[in-house]
Amino acid sequence: MAEEKATPAEETTAEAVAVTQEAPVQKDPKEYLENFDWDKYEEGIERVEDSKLKEFEALVEENFVDTADEEVVQGTVVHMTDREAIIDINAKSEGVISLNEFRYNPDLKVGDKVEVLIDIREDKTGQLVLSHRKARTIMAWDRVNDAHDKEEIVTGFVKCRTKGGMIVDVFGIEAFLPGSQIDVKPIRDYDQYVGKTMEFKVVKINHEFKNVVVSHKALIEADIEEQKKEIIGQLEKGQVLEGVVKNITSYGVFIDLGGVDGLIHITDLSWSRINHPNEVVELDQKLNVVILDFDDNKSRIQLGLKQLEKHPWDALGDEIKVGDKVKGKVVVIADYGAFIEVAEGVEGLIHVSEMSWSTHLRSAQDFVKVGDEIDAVVLTLDREERKMSLGIKQLTPDPWTDITSKYPVGSRHKGIVRNFTNFGVFVEMEEGIDGLIYISDLSWTKKIKHPSEFVTVGDTLEVEVLELDVDGRKLSLGHKQTTENPWDKYATEFAEGSVHKAAVSEIVDKGATVAFNDDIVAFIPSRHMEKEDGKKITKGEEVEFKIIEFNKDFKRVVASHTAIFREQEERNVRSAKRKMASSQEDAPTLGDANAQLQALKEKMEADAKKK
Numbered sequence: 001m002a003e004e005k006a007t008p009a010e011e012t013t014a015e016a017v018a019v020t021q022e023a024p025v026q027k028d029p030k031e032y033l034e035n036f037d038w039d040k041y042e043e044g045i046e047r048v049e050d051s052k053l054k055e056f057e058a059l060v061e062e063n064f065v066d067t068a069d070e071e072v073v074q075g076t077v078v079h080m081t082d083r084e085a086i087i088d089i090n091a092k093s094e095g096v097i098s099l100n101e102f103r104y105n106p107d108l109k110v111g112d113k114v115e116v117l118i119d120i121r122e123d124k125t126g127q128l129v130l131s132h133r134k135a136r137t138i139m140a141w142d143r144v145n146d147a148h149d150k151e152e153i154v155t156g157f158v159k160c161r162t163k164g165g166m167i168v169d170v171f172g173i174e175a176f177l178p179g180s181q182i183d184v185k186p187i188r189d190y191d192q193y194v195g196k197t198m199e200f201k202v203v204k205i206n207h208e209f210k211n212v213v214v215s216h217k218a219l220i221e222a223d224i225e226e227q228k229k230e231i232i233g234q235l236e237k238g239q240v241l242e243g244v245v246k247n248i249t250s251y252g253v254f255i256d257l258g259g260v261d262g263l264i265h266i267t268d269l270s271w272s273r274i275n276h277p278n279e280v281v282e283l284d285q286k287l288n289v290v291i292l293d294f295d296d297n298k299s300r301i302q303l304g305l306k307q308l309e310k311h312p313w314d315a316l317g318d319e320i321k322v323g324d325k326v327k328g329k330v331v332v333i334a335d336y337g338a339f340i341e342v343a344e345g346v347e348g349l350i351h352v353s354e355m356s357w358s359t360h361l362r363s364a365q366d367f368v369k370v371g372d373e374i375d376a377v378v379l380t381l382d383r384e385e386r387k388m389s390l391g392i393k394q395l396t397p398d399p400w401t402d403i404t405s406k407y408p409v410g411s412r413h414k415g416i417v418r419n420f421t422n423f424g425v426f427v428e429m430e431e432g433i434d435g436l437i438y439i440s441d442l443s444w445t446k447k448i449k450h451p452s453e454f455v456t457v458g459d460t461l462e463v464e465v466l467e468l469d470v471d472g473r474k475l476s477l478g479h480k481q482t483t484e485n486p487w488d489k490y491a492t493e494f495a496e497g498s499v500h501k502a503a504v505s506e507i508v509d510k511g512a513t514v515a516f517n518d519d520i521v522a523f524i525p526s527r528h529m530e531k532e533d534g535k536k537i538t539k540g541e542e543v544e545f546k547i548i549e550f551n552k553d554f555k556r557v558v559a560s561h562t563a564i565f566r567e568q569e570e571r572n573v574r575s576a577k578r579k580m581a582s583s584q585e586d587a588p589t590l591g592d593a594n595a596q597l598q599a600l601k602e603k604m605e606a607d608a609k610k611k
Contacts (some may be wrong), residue, residue, distance in 0.1 A: 071117075072115050072116070072117050072135045072138055072139055073089050073115070073116060073117075073118075074089070074113055074114070074115055074116075075087040075088055075089035075095065075113070075114055075115075075116045075130065076088045076089075076111065076112070076113055076114075077108065077109065077110050077111060077112045077113075077114060078094060078110060079094075079110065080099075080108070080109070080110060082099075083098065083099055084096050084097065084098055084099060085097050085098075085099055085102065085108065085114075087114065087116055087130055087132075089116060089118075089128075089130070091128055093127065093128045094128065095116065095118070095127075095128040095129060095130035096127060096128070096129060096130065097114075097116065097130050097131065097132050101131070101132040101133040102114075102132065103157055103159070103169070104155075104156065104157025104169040104197060105157070105197070106197065114132055115132065115135040115136065115139060116130040116131060116132050116135045117130065117131045117132075117134040117135040117138065118130060118131075119131040119134065133172055134172075135172075136171050136172025136173075137172040137173065139171065139172075140170070140171035140172045140173040141173070141210075143171045144170065144171055144173060144175075144202055144205065144212055145205065147202050148202040148203075148205055151201065153199050153200070153201060153219065154170055154171070154199070154200050154201070154202060154214070155170075155197060155198070155199055155200075156168040156169055156170040156175065156177075156197070156198060156199075156200050156214060157169040157195075157196075157197050158177070158193045158194055158195065158196050158197075158198060159174070159194070160194060161190050161191065161194060162176070164178060164179055165177050165178040165179045165180075165181070165182070165190075166179075166182070166190065166193060166194070168198075168200065168214055170200065170202075170212065170214060173210075173212055174212075175200075175202075175212035175213065175214045176211065176212065176213050176214070177200070177213075177214050177215070177216065178213065178215075180217070181203070181213075181214070181215035181216060181217045181218065182216055182217060183216065183217055183220070184217055184220060184221060184224055184259075185246050185256060186246070186247060188283070198216055199216065199219055200214035200215060200216050200219070201214065201215050201216075201218040201219055202214055203215045203218060224259035225259070227258055227259040228258075228259035228260050231257060231258055231259060231260045232260060235291060235294060235301070236291065237291055237292065237293060237294075238290060238291065239290070239291045240288055240289070240290050240291075240308070241257050241288070241289060241290075241291065242257075242286060242287070242288055242289075243255035243256055243257045243258075243262065243286070243287065243288075243289055243303075244256045244284060244285070244286055245281050245282065245283050245284060245285045245286075245287070246261060246283075247283075248277050248278055248281065248282075248283060249277070250266075250276060250277075251265065251266055252264055252265045252266050252268075252269075252277060253266075253269065253277045253281055255287075255289055255303055257289075257301075260301065261301070262289065262291070262301035262302065262303040263300075263301070263302060263303060264277075264289060264303045264304060264305050265302070268292065268302075268303070268304040268305060268306055268307065269281070269305050269306060270305070270306050270345070271306050271309070271311065271312050271344065271345025272312075272331075272341060272344050272345050273331045273332060273339070273341070273347070280305070281305075287305065288308060289303040289304065289305055289308075290303065290304045290305075290307045290308055291303060291304075292304045292307065306345075311345070311386075312343060312344055312345030312346045313345070313346055313383065313386045316343060316346055316383070320342075320378065320381065321378065321381065322378050322379065322380065322381050323377065323378060324377070324378045325375060325376070325377055325378075325395075326342045326348075326375070326376055326377075326378060326390070327342070327373065327374070327375050327376075328340035328341050328342035328343075328347075328348070328373070328374065328376065328390075329341050329371065329372070329373055329374075330368050330369065330370050330371060330372045330374065331347065331370065332370070333364050333365055333368065333369065333370055334364065335352070335363050335364065335365075336351060336352055336364070337349050337350050337351040337352050337354075337355075337364050338350050338355075338364045338367075338368050340374065340376060340390055342376075342388070342390075346388070347388070348376070348378070348388035348389060348390040349387075349388070349389055349390065350364075350368075350376060350389075350390045350391060350392060351389065351391075352364045352367075354379065354389070354390070354391035354392065354393055354394070355367040355368075355391075355392055355393060356393050356431060356432060357393050357396070357398060357399055357400070357431065357432025357433075358428065358431060358432050358433075358434055367392070374392060375392070375395060376390035376391060376392050376395075377390065377391050377392070377394040377395060378390060379391050379394075393432075398432070399430060399431065399432040399433050400432070400433070400470065400473055403433070403468065403470060403475075404468065404470065407429065407433070407465050407468065407475065408465065408468070409465050409466065409467065409468055410464065410465060411464070411465050412462060412463065412464045412465075412482055413429055413462075413463055413465070414460055414461065414462055414463070415427035415428055415429045415435065415460070415461055415463055415477070416428050416458065416459070416460055416461075417455050417456065417457055417458060417459045417460075417461060418434070418457065419457065420451035420452065420455070420457070421451070422439075422450060422451075423438060423439055424436050424437055424438045424439050424441075424451060425437045425439075425442070425451045425454075425455055425461075427461060427463060427477055429475070433475065434475065435463065435465075435475035435476065435477040436474070436475070436476060436477065437461070437463060437477045437478060437479055438476075438478075439451055441466070441477070441478035441479060441480055441481065442454050442455075442479050442480060443479075443480050444480045444483065444485050444486055444487060444519075445486060445487070445518070445519035445555070447555070461479050462479065462482045463477040463478060463479055463482065464477065464478050464479075464481040464482050465477060466478045466481065486519055487519075487552045487555065488552070490519065490520060490550075490552070491550065491552050494516065494520060494547050494550055494557060495547065495550060496547050496548060496549065496550055497546065497547065498546070498547050499544050499545065499546050499547075499564065500516055500544070500545055500547070500559075501542065501543070501544045501545070502514045502515065502516050502542065502545060503540055503541060503542040504524070504537055504538065504539050504540060504541055504542075504543075505521070505539075506539065507538075507539050508523075510525065510526055511523055511524050511525045511526050511528075511529065512524045512529060512537070512539070514545060514559060516557075520557055521557070522545065522547070522557040522558060522559040523556075523557070523558050523559070524537075524545065524558075524559055524560065524561065525558070525560070527562065528548070528559070528560030528561060528562045528563060529561060529562065530561075530562045531543070531561065531562075531565070532565040537561055543561050543564075544561065544564050545559035545560060545561050545564070546559060546560050546561075546563045546564055546567075547559050548560050548563060
């Protein structure tokens, strides 16, 4: 039974007892062990005599580690190749470890002490296989916990990137390094840290999930805090400091002053207008800044960059004066005008009213756009207030200069409808010459409540100049005056008393309406709607109407149907009265008889005298 359970080492020992050849034994046991040829011994070439066997086993037990126990032991790097490290752990043979297990320690060299775990006592070639990674893992948690409790600095190897940070090898444990804990300043390129060995502080351990969080930022924050206190204590308004651009936003730039952050607002970066701070500065750029202001505890520091340069208005030459022609670039556009940069940091405003001789409302965007290079004339200049007003319409002649010869009263022209209001239409005759057509001058016949019922913006209208006010720059126009007034003809055709036949168009309040043509719509009062039979006319019924009122100025026409038969009745009554009066005149009266008799008597008496 003992032979069946014998280990390979015991079998080898038995063979060695059977061999009579003596192997040389050194006086120094350790020297003997170091010079012992294990290969010859295992192959049976070199044997150990029985008398020396027990002494040999004692030396082995005393000087070599027990490779059967899975314990972490310390070894020494005795040789290195491109791929492996040879480690001596005082075993019968040296062990081999892949250099991949030492990636966290790229400076590994011969003579370094390393912790290893026996992975395979003998591989197929009889080689002792060790593991540094497993040894580190076994010891890692104790070291990590100890480092966390004592707040010690640990060394780790950055293996790779991961979501939100980096994976770091610390004592063989994969720890998480959040992106915010890499440095005190924002990190834009995480890849630059991959493959580097850095110092860290263990800031959090989750024993349940075996998670470790480390921080590199925590190591430098203490030093920075001291620097920050020192810097804050020396801050003064107007002080010029050197800083580094830490972050760029749309509203300004954050500057690292050596542990203390300050903000340069976008308006304090340049005397010229800029759309974004990256037009002036870039990340990690070193520059000098001036302290403009800070709060009571100096936690919010306002910095300036443009203040280190002379104000452009102070450097503006005396050669620019009112009336001069200047060239500039459009930098900002608003509805009321455009700002033109005539020199770096020096701007002038062109109000929309100075962009065109036209008086109707328009936007500055109709004339210029951002980035345009334009010419302008200096209208006002205030160096103390640093204000300048410009104009571009002054570069062309004022069209009102010869207005009386171009647009005399009574002349007819064509214009474009640009705008309209409740009371009229604005017509552009040419650039800078606008006229107004009052709503009453749009049509001779149509009753227009709003100009949009008659025209639309962009229409071309024929107009006649009605009035011209040169001083007030006002031009009064008319459209209906370009055509003959049909009411002159209607005044005769629809004169009072004339009779016309038409159908009732609508029954309205207090009467009805009748359209005699496209222009003449007459009103029929209720009392004039009665027919001869006593009934009232209805919608669509065609009868005769008599015009009882015609007003050309107010375009008012009133008609009556009742007047048609009522007048006939009145005529019949008058005729009857005349006939009656006539018959009464023909019948003799008593007085007439007496007169006739008297006349006859006088005649007879006269005849008797003659006889």
